């Protein structure tokens with residue numbers, strides 16, 4: 001038997017040693033945000049033999065043209081191994097300005113209206129740091145992608161939550177667009193301290209696609225109260241059943257009159273190459289907006305990460321060049337991906353129902369939430385801490401006993417609202433055929449166990 005060497009023991013005890021300081025170690029801006037519920041679910045998904053339908057990443061290859069673009073970026077021009085322009089590799093900012101300029105009907109300067117970031121995460125963080133000050137209020141529409149709250153707090157701001165609410169009775173098969181904002185409640189959240197409203201359409205985790213009327217309501221309130229909008233549109237290509245993604249940046253609460261400012265002047269539109277080209281590991285994202293807002297994001301970016309990896313940017317530039325040529329045609333990946341994901345969505349909806357999970361049909365994104373009210377009434381006492389929301393206990397039970405990973409939806413709600421939304425779990429359907437079949441197999445076994 002090999003005993004650990006003296007050297008190993010010394011190094012090991014060094015690793016276990018914890019620094020204690022008379023001063024507070026961590027910066028105060030981390031207070032209240034140092035617990036992340038995702039960590040536990042990622043760990044559990046690895047610890048048990050599971051089919052992972054939790055995290056939002058494709059488990060299939062990006063399209064061939066994207067893979068080739070990356071290979072070319074790595075093996076081609078040696079200068080792609082070096083620094084590039086801070087705010088974005090010029091061919092990428094150029095094509096993003098041209099592509100989104102057409103979509104948003106807005107003349108764009110690649111140097112002034114586009115910033116390339118480390119994923120959409122990077123764009124969001126840069127925006128919060130650049131625009132939110134101590135005491136500023138940030139309205140977050142929940143359920144919400146879970147980084148908006150800590151990013152607001154790290155910048156010194158105060159998150160103010162307003163919930164979308166389901167209009168269909170509990171347990172009945174509905175769709176994500178049944179979840180609506182109450183216009184009076186939304187209006188009541190605006191105060192003289194409100195600086196920003198964060199919008200996410202199509203929404204994660206619901207899959208709701210905001211309608212023009214809803215966007216006009218939001219736009220109207222932003223205009224009235226002089227508030228900026230951060231519009232997270234990373235799932236913009238993933239819309240189904242004839243629904244249309246609309247960018248709030250093109251909304252004007254009044255008839256478009258050139259002399260009146262519309263939402264473009266107060267909106268940052270955020271996108272992700274990871275979501276657009278099924279390549280989440282590339283971590284290329286962007287923020288698009290008017291120069292007088294973007295210049296503050298550039299200050300943060302310049303003084304934090306400076307710029308994003310050149311080769312990944314070069315590959316994304318090529319992907320957009322290709323998409324621009326194919327846009328609107330059957331060969332466009334932005335058409336092919338939603339077509340394929342609609343089939344996955346329908347497959348998953350059918351399968352989940354077979355064990356009594358009640359999926360809500362999402363109009364967009366690659367997530368769906370399923371109502372677990374029936375389980376809550378039939379097996380209310382699942383193991384877990386007394387104050388732990390039911391959906392978290394259910395998700396852990398499902399991992400351990402059924403080998404399926406989903407994410408409890410209460411983590412997408414602020415603490416005071418979690419108890420009202422503790423009977424849903426989120427499934428991700430941007431998955432390979434083999435993964436969906438593995439899911440079916442687990443559900444088949446579950447169905448057998450349900451039989452009396």
Ligand SMILES: Cc1ncc(COP(=O)(O)O)c(C=O)c1O
Nearest residue numbers: 119120121145204234272274285
């Ligand atoms: C709504 C939303 N915004 C932003 C992101 C982050 O995107 P990226 O991977 O490009 O950083 C995600 C990732 O899941 C998301 O769901």
